[in-house]
Amino acid sequence: MDRQMFCFQCEQTAGCSGCTGKAGVCGKTADTAGLQDELTGALIGLARACANNERKETTDRIIIEGLFTTVTNVAFDDDSIKEMIDKVNTEKSKIVPGCAACASRCGNTDNYDMKRMWEADEDIRSLKSLILFGIRGMAAYAYHAMVLGYKDQEVNNFFYKALFTLAEDWGMEELLPVVMEVGKVNLSCMALLDKANTETFGTPTPVTVPLKVEKGPFIVVTGHDLYDLKLLLQQTEGKGINIYTHGEMLPAHAYPELKKFPHLKGNFGTAWQNQQKEFDHIPAPILYTTNCLMPPKASYKDRVFTTEMVSFPDVTHIDDEKDFTPVIEKALELGGYAEDTQFTGINGGTEVTTGFAHGTVLGVADKVIEAVKSGAIRHFFLVGGCDGVRKGRNYYTDFVKQTPDDTIILTLACGKYRFNDFDLGTIGGLPRIMDMGQCNDAYSAIKVAVALAEAFNCSVNELPLSMILSWYEQKAVCILLTLLHLGIKDIRLGPTLPAFISPNVLNYLAENYNIAPVTTPEEDLKTILG
Incomplete structure (x- = not known):
């Protein structure tokens, strides 16, 4: 008998209810x-x-x-x-x-x-899904830290507790505390990863990244894994091969230990969901690390290489020895573009900025605080999260475009590609769009929010700060649970609400945290700013 699937763990799930039948929207069978x-x-x-x-x-x-x-x-x-x-x-x-x-x-x-x-009963299934999907996302963060030699036994112990819970016949009152504990422990996990990245690669600093690919052999690296990128940079030194980031790898340019390599040249392409279009027929190999990946098309499968936990049928995998010779040889064989080739972001920009992590933003906290007190900065918007294919995601582009000139846009993760090539100018020497990094760097946004709340002697919910978040997969789930653990309210979530959240669980979140779906940029801005 043919196997039938059921999966509703990502935002693009069929009909906003669940993928069934022989294949999912993501491409898995x-x-x-x-x-x-x-x-x-x-x-x-x-x-x-x-x-x-x-x-x-x-x-x-x-x-x-x-x-x-x-x-x-x-x-x-x-x-x-x-x-x-x-x-x-x-x-x-x-x-x-x-x-x-x-x-x-x-x-x-x-x-x-x-x-x-x-x-199971839909409310039990909903709460257990929040636990399962949350720890899946947290495991990605723990994995990135682990490969750099960092671990937290509290985090590791919780994986066992959460998995044990999934098999128990518990009711809502017993499951809800575990759901919230996912958020608590994920905060520790994100802090661990932040420490691992900064101690290994240095503290990120702002940098402007070109979207031009120079002539000659090159390699594109997509995914999230900074350590794989460093190893590739080391192995390609002096070989006449340039390296370009893609998707969530863009923030790598801000780390001192990575940007010191002169052949880390720029960023190619945009967010993960555009890979099949952007990678089609490029004269270069692509290294896939971690997640946020599209199944490769036949037209370029021969130049795709995977590593770590990533795997696709009939694609060459680089094992734990991390010998990237096959990738390097493919780059030299393909030769790259004959001339410098200029690409643009989705709004026509030719460069983007990144590197505004908590170390940078808190380093100019006095300027930020003074700008708020003087009225130069009226409001902060955290507009970030996962990107995806659903048409409603143009909401985020339109929202940022319509924000007033006296507001700051903090962003992170691949959702920023909807607007990160806009030039919105500056306020008091601060750029109006500040890219804080990967989805892994949500910890930076939390650190900044908490520090500002302390400076103004108020709660985070009393700050002139609104969170307009887009979600796609499980790392977004654990970040959302962390924000709820911190008591942050009035989050607007889109482009659709998770299919795995039952009406009763949604009502609980709405009543206790005032979570609401995004509507239109005009209506949401009017509600927020008055």
Whole structure:
């Protein structure tokens, strides 16, 4: 019998209700979706086995890798997912040896059947989905920190607790605290990643990044992983190959330890959902790291390379040894453009800026505070998050375009590509658009908001600050839960509300945090500014 899928973990899910049938909107097949569910069930079984048994040295990493593998647009290769399932089951057998062969099994460590969760009461399914999708996003952040040698045992311990919870027959009153704990622990996880990045690559500083590709061989790097980019930069030194970032890799240009490489030249293309158009027939290889990826088309699949948890069928994978020789050889073979080639952002701009992380913004906090007190800055808008294909996302472009001249736009993640090539001028020497980095850098926005609240002796909710957020996948879920954990209210979320949030859970969020869907730029600006 043909396998049928059910998946509603991302914003583009079919009909705003869920992808069913043989394939999802993201491109994964029903078989792939089923294997991801099987992997999740195995991770739950592993977590439950660890409840009363000692974990191995490798267990934490396997939990994080397994969760990261199930994030939207990471792994589309069934064989690699099967290998991950085997890895999880093998780890469990080390922790509870002989359990599977026990004559009177208790079932406590069995792999969980995800159908139990998907077919549960809609409110229970909704809360468990918030937990599961939240820890999937958090696992991505923990993974980035882990590859740089940083870990937080509180964060790692919570993955087990959350996975254990998913198999329990708990009600809403028991699940809600765990949902909010996802946000609390994710704050620690984002702080860990911020520390890992700044101590490894330096404190980001503002930089202007050209959108021009110079003639000659080049490589495009997409995804999020800064460490992979550094290794590639080191291995391409002196080889006459230029390196260009794409999508969420743009903020790499702001880190001192990365921008010191003269062949890190600029940014190619825009957000992740445009990859199939932007990568089609380019005379260069593309290195896929982490998530926010589109399945490669046949026209350029031969020049795509994956690494870390990323996998696509029939695509060359760079293993943990990180020898990028195949990528380098492909770049030299293809040769790049014969002449310098100018590209533009979606609004026609030829350059973008980045690097306004908390270290930079708080470094000029006195100027910011004075500008607010003098009335030069009336309001701050955090307009950021994930981009995607839904037509309603032009809301964010129009919103920024219509913001008054006495307002500042803070932005982060790939949603910024909707407007980051606008030139909106400055206020008191500060650019009106400040890119704070990747979605991973939401911690920067939180740090700035908390610092401003302290400076004005008020709560974050009393600041002249509004959050206009776009969401797409699971990292957006854990960030939203972190904002709720901090008590931040009046968030506007779009372009649609998550399909996995039931009416009762949505009512809870609306009543307690005043979360609301975006409407139109005109109406939302009028409501916010009066």
